[in-house]
Amino acid sequence: MSERVLVKQLQSREDGPVSVSGWVETVRDQKKVQFVILRDETGAVQLVNPATRPIDPSTSSGTEQEQDAAALTLTDTISGLATGTFLTVTGELKHDERVKLGGVEIKIASLEIAAAALPETPIAPDSGLDKRMDWRFLDLRQRRNNLIFRIQTTFEHALRTYWIDRDYIEIHSPKLMASPSESNAELFEVPYFEDKTAYLAQSPQFFKQMAQSAGFGKIFEIAPAFRADPSFTSRHATEFTSIDAEISWIDSHEDVARMQEEILQTAFQAVKDKHGAEIAELFDVEVQVPTIPFPRIPLAEALEIVKARGYEVPRTDGDLDPEGERQIAAYVQETFGHQFVFITDYHPAIRAFYHMRDAETGLTKSYDLLFNGVEITTGAQREHRVDVLIEQAKEKGLDPEHLDFYLDFFRYGVPPHGGFGMGLARVLMLLLGQDSIREVTYLFRGPTRLAP
Known part of the structure; x- marks a missing residue:
């Protein structure tokens, strides 16, 4: 078998023999020629098969008859191709500026079907969102959906590069916990060994802080988190990817906010540089x-x-509330020409017990970050003084005995520290101007969806 060439590599290759593999997007049968649009993970190319002439045994040699029969077989095979069939084509690459699809085409010499698809496709590009989610593996074949996850890859890589270049440590915290991470609300309970109950982690909050006690200094994690929240809004999910960071030796939540705005600027620049033109074409959005x-x-x-x-x-x-977030975002856009705004100085009543409070105002040293009118982050300086932490937990109605494993971090010393948690899907949704995080989540999980 010839070496496989990716579609994106065809424009830079010279005319000549080539082999490509992918799936059938469309087939056009015309009287004198057949066209197949073949798509792979990098793009699409036009395949061409000239129509065969009828065989006349009285005027054709044996060799010509064999060639004509083979050509007719190829023509019949192409006519029977269903959308979504995976195949490999070998043929002659030809550059032709008249070809709208990349300025190249391939004249088919042979075709090998790897896996045929059923002729009736269960979804169409205009199918409703729920129907498309039922057949997500087919929905993801669309070019724009493929691009979403290339953007996600670039975005995450830019974050990691920023952090790694600054000597952050990447951690992978457990998602099975012996006790709730923050409260008893919105938790999934999981049967565990010896009649024990485990909880799926709402966030890596406690373990991020443990890394500060361990002397790691600066850490990050990009990993799943779980919320048993029966919400059906466009921005909530029961399983989502959380982007978290925590840093030691800070003076206030401002140190965390400065780091976060830097990583977002870095990541947006990377996305714009690599995908900006395609985003404009497929999503009508300028990054x-x-x-x-x-x-x-x-x-x-x-x-x-x-x-x-x-x-x-x-x-x-x-x-x-959500409308209030939209209103303040509109004000910020009008006043500052900015898509982002940090809302700061939250009252302790609406913040977690581990948020540090300002000695003068009594307000927490925390923030929410809004992007285009939607909250994507909560960040804060944490309370690292164990006696204060215990009192704040009690104020929230939490029993310190149930938090002993967490409080032990502080009994043995923790430096001043803080961090944030950010929802990946929300950022991508807003970046691409989509109406729901389901559009930018590989496989969405919500109150009524556990499959595919």
């Missing part, structure tokens, strides 16, 4: 690399701004 620093607005001020815009947040907990 904007954010300038730093991002705007900062205290929560109390944000609520007043939103109110002045004609919307009063109805929530009783004092936090922004």
